[in-house]
Amino acid sequence: METLLGMTTFVLHKVGVAGRREIAERLAVRPGITLWQFAALAELADQGPSAQSTLAGGLGLDPSDMVRLMDELLHDELVSRERDPDDRRRYRIALTGLGRRTFTTARTVVQKVENSTLSPLTATERAQLLKLAAKVHAGLSQ
Amino acid sequence: METLLGMTTFVLHKVGVAGRREIAERLAVRPGITLWQFAALAELADQGPSAQSTLAGGLGLDPSDMVRLMDELLHDELVSRERDPDDRRRYRIALTGLGRRTFTTARTVVQKVENSTLSPLTATERAQLLKLAAKVHAGLSQ
DNA sequence: CGAATTAGTGGGGAATTACCAACGATTGGT
DNA sequence: ACCAATCGTTGGTAATTCCCCACTAATTCG
Numbered sequence: 001m002e003t004l005l006g007m008t009t010f011v012l013h014k015v016g017v018a019g020r021r022e023i024a025e026r027l028a029v030r031p032g033i034t035l036w037q038f039a040a041l042a043e044l045a046d047q048g049p050s051a052q053s054t055l056a057g058g059l060g061l062d063p064s065d066m067v068r069l070m071d072e073l074l075h076d077e078l079v080s081r082e083r084d085p086d087d088r089r090r091y092r093i094a095l096t097g098l099g100r101r102t103f104t105t106a107r108t109v110v111q112k113v114e115n116s117t118l119s120p121l122t123a124t125e126r127a128q129l130l131k132l133a134a135k136v137h138a139g140l141s142q
Numbered sequence: 143m144e145t146l147l148g149m150t151t152f153v154l155h156k157v158g159v160a161g162r163r164e165i166a167e168r169l170a171v172r173p174g175i176t177l178w179q180f181a182a183l184a185e186l187a188d189q190g191p192s193a194q195s196t197l198a199g200g201l202g203l204d205p206s207d208m209v210r211l212m213d214e215l216l217h218d219e220l221v222s223r224e225r226d227p228d229d230r231r232r233y234r235i236a237l238t239g240l241g242r243r244t245f246t247t248a249r250t251v252v253q254k255v256e257n258s259t260l261s262p263l264t265a266t267e268r269a270q271l272l273k274l275a276a277k278v279h280a281g282l283s284q
Numbered sequence: 285c286g287a288a289t290t291a292g293t294g295g296g297g298a299a300t301t302a303c304c305a306a307c308g309a310t311t312g313g314t
Numbered sequence: 315a316c317c318a319a320t321c322g323t324t325g326g327t328a329a330t331t332c333c334c335c336a337c338t339a340a341t342t343c344g
Binding site: 002003004005006007008009010011013014015016017018019020023028039042043044045046067107109111113114117118119120125128129130132133134135136137138140141 | 252260274
């Protein structure tokens with residue numbers, strides 16, 4: 001009995017989707033950005049100025065979709081876009097001051113939501129869950 | 143650094159989606175059913191003959207979408223559909239023999255895929271992961 | 285130089301998910 | 315008998331995800 005709830009993938013998917021949805025809703029309210037925008041800002045904050053294709057690769061997003069995402073971020077002045085002097089095919093996408101502040105705000109919002117959705121777990125259990133999920137995640141790409 | 147990979151929800155979502163996708167592809171090949179069809183068969187196998195609205199509730203699916211899902215399963219003769227004598231608004235959806243055999247096949251396929259995606263984990267780690275995910279999942283609905 | 289490759293762009297499209305409103309048939313409550 | 319609620323059905327819609335192709339500009343390689 002309870003076939004579906006006994007399948008890890010199924011439960012993981014449900015939890016992931018619900019969490020993601022919750023986060024997306026909060027982010028839309030407070031810093032007023034989408035999940036994809038948040039992901040791009042996070043990559044830029046982590047790795048510094050990057051080319052669009054690098055970002056697209058890191059996020060697993062199609063290059064053509066990345067163009068449209070960058071258009072949004074540029075319009076909101078969260079990133080700047082210059083040609084890379086070393087290779088003028090590339091752009092050099094960088095966070096603006098506003099982008100960095102927005103990201104900081106967004107990150108605390110996300111962590112607040114996560115603390116809420118993970119509230120059934122103790123601190124050690126949360127660490128365990130992240131560790132195990134990361135292990136599985138690492139095995140995906142290879 | 144690695145902001146996104148440090149967020150449990152994000153990793154959970156990625157793993158869940160990838161696993162789900164893998165399972166869907168395998169199920170399409172071997173017993174030739176979709177994920178939703180599998181989910182419905184599983185519910186029926188667990189709980190016996192049910193009304194459509196009960197199934198819809200259990201799977202978190204809109205009643206109108208459940209109608210279309212049932213149409214598919216009926217067309218493939220995996221389930222039977224009669225009016226419930228006790229309440230003739232309801233249907234009594236039940237697995238056919240073929241439906242039961244298909245479900246059994248599908249279940250082993252799914253477990254094979256799961257064993258593969260969870261291969262980076264030991265047996266105890268897999269149990270841990272399921273336990274923790276289930277705990278979070280249980281906290282979602284309340 | 286000429287050919288092949290890469291970065292970004294524009295314009296799509298197919299499939300999925302998740303809804304919603306309105307309706308007929310049936311039932312339960314009063 | 316009447317009204318409200320429930321079950322299933324039909325016919326949508328909006329958003330998202332994921333993908334593809336053709337094209338320009340710039341670079342690299344032979």
